[in-house]
Amino acid sequence: MSNFLEEEVPPVNPLSMAAIEELGRCFLDQLVPEVLTEPGPLDVLELADTRLPKFGIHVCPASREEIGDRDGATDPKGDEEINILVTEQVWEDLELPPPQSHYAKSTVCHEIGHAILHVPVLRRRLLLDQVLARIPRAKLRPYEDPEWQGWAFAGAILMPSATLRMLATKEQRLNPELLSEVYKVSNQLARSHLKRLKWANYQQQ
16 A cells, blocks of 8 residues: 555546546537437547547557557657557456456556546646646545546546436436446446445435
């Protein structure tokens, strides 16, 4: 836990969960509007391979020499195309059925979150010759943390609230097991997303 809190990250603009949800909805509405019509899994491989490149975002497999000890990284440099690097293993795992693809899908969507939420901000700072200073995560509130924001965005596009509400009825409470089955994500990701939404005990009235 201490290493996690001591990790240094660039400060970004604060974003509430509601704001991230809306940005995720707009993203899906532009690129994959069909996933907003009924509960179901997002085809992350098709999104990365076919739809994102049309909007100047490229997800590419990379070797350990290129990416280091991370499984995904988003490059803020440049002024046009955005490049997301993931390990070759992550890229290959996108083609596997769940649950083998769970980690790969969440990793790619997390990096897409950085591309959408953070790259434009960091590029403006670089354009103004501002140093991309880093501060320990322990000094940030969750909604100021780029990693928290990235995972929140991943949850918002893998389990959009518009379809979560379709699942919830007076008889059916939302729970991690249900979300894992419907959206083909891990129980851990579903549990974290419900917690961020404050829907741990959600039941539609």
